[in-house]
Amino acid sequence: MWIERKALAQEVPQAGALSTRQLCDLLAALGFxxxxxxxxxxxxxxxxxxxxxxxxxMSHYGLAREIAAKLQQPLARIAAPAVREGPPVVEVRLESAxxxxxxxxxxxxxxxRTPAAVQAFLLALDSAPKLxxxxxxxxELLHRYGHPTHAFDADLIHGAVSVRWAKPGEALVTLDxxxxxxxxxxxxxxxxxxxIALAGVMGGDGTKVTEATRRVLLESAWFDSKTVRAxxxxxxxxxxxxxxxxxxxxxxxxxVARNLLVDRLQxxxxxxxxxAWTVGSVPALVASVALTETLLAxxxxxxxxxxxxxHALRRLGCETKHGHGCLQAVPPSWRHDLTRPEDxxxxxxxxxxxxxxxxxxxxxxxxxxxxxASYVQRQRLSRRLxxxxxxxxxxxxxxxxxADAAFAAPGNHAEGRTLANPLGQEYSVLRCSLxxxxxxxxxxxxxxxxxxxxxxxxxxxxxxxxxGPEERFMLGAVWGGTLGGEDYLNPARPVxxxxxxxxxxxxxxxxxxxxxSLGEGLFGFEAPVAxxxxxxxxxxxxxxxxxxxxxxxxxxxxxxxxGQSYETxxxxxxxxxxxxxxxxxxxxxxxxxxxxxxxxxxxxxxMRFQTDRTLVGEEIDGWVAAALAAAESxxxxxxx
Amino acid sequence: MAHLLPVExxxxxxxxxxxxxxxxxxxxxxxxxxxxxGREGSHAARMMELLKSAPKEQKRxxxxxxxELKQQWEEGLKARQAELETSKTSxxxxxxxxxxxxxxPLPAQGALHPLNRLMDRLVEVxxxxxxxxxxxPEVETEAHNFDGLNIPEDHPAKAASxxxxxxxxxxxxxxxxxxxVQVRTLLRVAPELAQRGxxxxxxxxxxxxxxxxxxxHSPMFHQVEGMLVGHGIGMQHLKGTLEYALRALFGxxxxxxxxxxxxxxxxxxCEVDVSCPLCEAQGCRVCKGSGWVEILGAGLIHPNVLxxxxxxxxxxxxxxxxxxxxxxxxxxxxxxxxxxxxxNDQRFLKAMGGLD
Numbered sequence: 001m002w003i004e005r006k007a008l009a010q011e012v013p014q015a016g017a018l019s020t021r022q023l024c025d026l027l028a029a030l031g032f033x034x035x036x037x038x039x040x041x042x043x044x045x046x047x048x049x050x051x052x053x054x055x056x057x058m059s060h061y062g063l064a065r066e067i068a069a070k071l072q073q074p075l076a077r078i079a080a081p082a083v084r085e086g087p088p089v090v091e092v093r094l095e096s097a098x099x100x101x102x103x104x105x106x107x108x109x110x111x112x113r114t115p116a117a118v119q120a121f122l123l124a125l126d127s128a129p130k131l132x133x134x135x136x137x138x139x140e141l142l143h144r145y146g147h148p149t150h151a152f153d154a155d156l157i158h159g160a161v162s163v164r165w166a167k168p169g170e171a172l173v174t175l176d177x178x179x180x181x182x183x184x185x186x187x188x189x190x191x192x193x194x195x196i197a198l199a200g201v202m203g204g205d206g207t208k209v210t211e212a213t214r215r216v217l218l219e220s221a222w223f224d225s226k227t228v229r230a231x232x233x234x235x236x237x238x239x240x241x242x243x244x245x246x247x248x249x250x251x252x253x254x255x256v257a258r259n260l261l262v263d264r265l266q267x268x269x270x271x272x273x274x275x276a277w278t279v280g281s282v283p284a285l286v287a288s289v290a291l292t293e294t295l296l297a298x299x300x301x302x303x304x305x306x307x308x309x310x311h312a313l314r315r316l317g318c319e320t321k322h323g324h325g326c327l328q329a330v331p332p333s334w335r336h337d338l339t340r341p342e343d344x345x346x347x348x349x350x351x352x353x354x355x356x357x358x359x360x361x362x363x364x365x366x367x368x369x370x371x372x373a374s375y376v377q378r379q380r381l382s383r384r385l386x387x388x389x390x391x392x393x394x395x396x397x398x399x400x401x402x403a404d405a406a407f408a409a410p411g412n413h414a415e416g417r418t419l420a421n422p423l424g425q426e427y428s429v430l431r432c433s434l435x436x437x438x439x440x441x442x443x444x445x446x447x448x449x450x451x452x453x454x455x456x457x458x459x460x461x462x463x464x465x466x467x468g469p470e471e472r473f474m475l476g477a478v479w480g481g482t483l484g485g486e487d488y489l490n491p492a493r494p495v496x497x498x499x500x501x502x503x504x505x506x507x508x509x510x511x512x513x514x515x516x517s518l519g520e521g522l523f524g525f526e527a528p529v530a531x532x533x534x535x536x537x538x539x540x541x542x543x544x545x546x547x548x549x550x551x552x553x554x555x556x557x558x559x560x561x562x563g564q565s566y567e568t569x570x571x572x573x574x575x576x577x578x579x580x581x582x583x584x585x586x587x588x589x590x591x592x593x594x595x596x597x598x599x600x601x602x603x604x605x606x607m608r609f610q611t612d613r614t615l616v617g618e619e620i621d622g623w624v625a626a627a628l629a630a631a632e633s634x635x636x637x638x639x640x
Numbered sequence: 641m642a643h644l645l646p647v648e649x650x651x652x653x654x655x656x657x658x659x660x661x662x663x664x665x666x667x668x669x670x671x672x673x674x675x676x677x678g679r680e681g682s683h684a685a686r687m688m689e690l691l692k693s694a695p696k697e698q699k700r701x702x703x704x705x706x707x708e709l710k711q712q713w714e715e716g717l718k719a720r721q722a723e724l725e726t727s728k729t730s731x732x733x734x735x736x737x738x739x740x741x742x743x744x745p746l747p748a749q750g751a752l753h754p755l756n757r758l759m760d761r762l763v764e765v766x767x768x769x770x771x772x773x774x775x776x777p778e779v780e781t782e783a784h785n786f787d788g789l790n791i792p793e794d795h796p797a798k799a800a801s802x803x804x805x806x807x808x809x810x811x812x813x814x815x816x817x818x819x820x821v822q823v824r825t826l827l828r829v830a831p832e833l834a835q836r837g838x839x840x841x842x843x844x845x846x847x848x849x850x851x852x853x854x855x856x857h858s859p860m861f862h863q864v865e866g867m868l869v870g871h872g873i874g875m876q877h878l879k880g881t882l883e884y885a886l887r888a889l890f891g892x893x894x895x896x897x898x899x900x901x902x903x904x905x906x907x908x909x910c911e912v913d914v915s916c917p918l919c920e921a922q923g924c925r926v927c928k929g930s931g932w933v934e935i936l937g938a939g940l941i942h943p944n945v946l947x948x949x950x951x952x953x954x955x956x957x958x959x960x961x962x963x964x965x966x967x968x969x970x971x972x973x974x975x976x977x978x979x980x981x982x983x984n985d986q987r988f989l990k991a992m993g994g995l996d
Contacts (some may be wrong), residue, residue: 015845028899029899031899031900031902033899033911036893051901051902052902053902054902055728059800067980069908111847118703140862171977204647214973226794226930229794233794233796233799287839293881297874298872298873298874299874299875299908299940299955300874300875300876301875301876301877301879302876310733331821340907340943342907342908342940342942342943343907345908346900346907346908346909349875349900350900350908353911354897354898354899354900355897355898357875357876357879357898358879358880359879359883360771360876360877360879360880361880361884362868362870362873362880362881363870364837365837365838365870365871366772366835366836366837366838367770367837368770368771368772369770369771369772369841371763371767371772371773372649372772372773372775372818375773375775379760382752383752384757385748385750385996386750387994387995388748388750389749389750390750390755391750391751391753391984391990391993392750392751392752392753392987392989392993393753393984393987393989394756394981394982394984395858395982396723396754396760396859396982397778397814397846397848397860398804413733413810415807416808416809417806418806418807418808419804419805419806419807419814420800420804420805420806420807420810421800421805421850422803422804423850423852423853423859427859430779441983441984444983444984444985445985445986448985450986450987452930454748454750454986455986455987460707460777460778464808466808467809467813468806468808469777469779469806471777471778471779472657486745487743487744487746487880488742488745489745489746498674504804524754539972615663
């Protein structure tokens, strides 16, 4: 909201003595930060940020009231001349509780124009004057005092005016020229032919004031904030008026703003008042709130005398009385946000300044809680992967249906995971897998010239369930590109599936996750974090004696026929070897060469034996011979 | 002399120096040796057969020519063998690491994501004060995301233009902040609040809002929520905790400033600024010359939030704060574009992430 400095100083002269920086700091300290300062029409305008609860502060006068209260300086009185009310010249009916008061007047306009000072004021606020006094005056009052008003061309209104809910099928062309199809929850001002304004939001085009207007019917009412918010949202029509009524205007201002408007039209263009009258009355929106000394001390962090609190609240317009450790405050008509003791305490602190709040660490009332095992496990897993050379990614939880479908398990239908209002098709499905996102990131890295890409993410994936998507934390990893070749000891070679398999094996998942070949030499896997072995309950496991006898290693070099599975061969060897002595059996080298028979390869199988005594050569020879026989039974041959 | 030799021998002799230089290892050299001077089928063997069958008057000259070639080849092979053997030895020298002047191979270096590092750091900072971590799902109910937080029924944030909803479950949405974790946690601990002596926790996590992707907006981002409930908790405790935490984060000389503000789930509410950590409050581009940077929103828990969870707001009170992780990361790192955090370019991750 734009605030013109000179106009602000008219309401609270002390503000004129402050530098721009001081004024900005003062407003920020009151809860109204200044987002920027603009110079227009030779004057400074501040872009002030007003929070949604403070409709009362959305004007020069509203902010001046705050500044005056804070600085304990005088505030100008609203110079509203008393207008003698008379008999209605148009019947006005209030048919909804959403409009409890409607002050109005009919004036005959003379000649004259919007004063230059008012035009400059509006221009400084980035609001173009319309050079129609009735329109400009209404606009000026809105910015100066925060109360929206409206002027109709009285000669274009047919019969009685009513404030009522829209009827089915009714439409209204608003001032912006757009036809609005009205809903039953839209509050309208209507004449006998139909709606002429969207109450508190925007006037109708058919009854607007123009150069040709001779008589105006003024509207200075008060509309329920919820109703105005809903209508503004329904029609995507956010106006200065809807902004103020939507955040809560001051109902007591309805007759005052009408008087100000009448006065301006009399002054500016020789308007002749035909009659002014008010229908309804100011609603009782505020009620007395009690603030105890205890609650104030608790919120403020120190004992504050209730006298001081009462003084602060009175500066803000509250009526107060106190005694017996309790203060009763009746907020002013413009502060319907003050409904709880905490609200009053906040006001007291705000006027004192938040810088006065002491700084205290909260005392412990119970023992602290450890971090959850699942959280710690994820943190450790991430660290572990980073140390293994993987880069942690952060990718969006929603992906395209096509990317999702490529990895969806049968039964995990995308319909249950689809957004009703996605940013676009490509972000419409809550992903069933991390792999599509990781694959895209990996490809992007290779595309940007990375030799190698090694990525992981720990994030939830979603499975469609009867009660909505079910979340599960997964670890996903991809690896591809070229390894080595960047120093003199490690020659370059492509990343192989086995590289990722080794990582997977070392992480120790309970069930072995599937390895995916993702194309372009990229490999990936994904597994639920919960499938990782949880950290043991003991910090250090129970002692288990370890074998101190020497171990013996023996190698068997086997010529392997095409199609032989290593798993089968290893199982056959293990089956004939003494399980208590065999500590390890693995293939440590693979040799493939044209010198071998076509399709054959040579595997170097290493066996490690150890028992709780010293082994003798003969028995080991016997085991190795048995292992060889087992291998031969599968068609393998001993290489020289 | 040469005219006595058949053309293929002449060609082989001409090709020899090139073939010799092309041998990069001893195996290759052995094959070359076999082809030129081997006992059977080599060029030399072929020449010996020629010599046997040559007319007598040519034998002398031919023999001399053959000897010269053979000698040339054998010497060449010998010299190259010596060369290759030396280089093999020197390579062996490299393998044994005897040349400390060469750059060593480096272990593979990965990185944690900068956003995760920042969240981890925040958890670390709050741990000594007894805060643990609470988490909640990203798919939330309207009740947890809005109603339990005293957010009015007609609040604009609830609109489909601001919040993502599930098509098949209209009551479900992607949480728009980490605050529903407050609601879940309070509901869970409400019955045992007295035994446990209140609660204090952080809730880091991913949140979603319907913003188009641009340099300062992302439909998914991260927040860290903090909450404390106890007896007699007031603004002084909020200030004390944040002063401790922000000093631990930005340095011991950091100052903090509370300004009144409004959020439906707190009362009183405030924005919290820190003295600019980049210019030590001297005024720079980041703090727009003011010396202060807005870092988080906070306040005392609204009594309605406690009541929703079944907690007696006349006995218990507390504070809560919420901060945007990306905003803070961008401020601290001067990263010019938010999208970099979600592009996952390894060059960015390496530079910004690190290992701890």
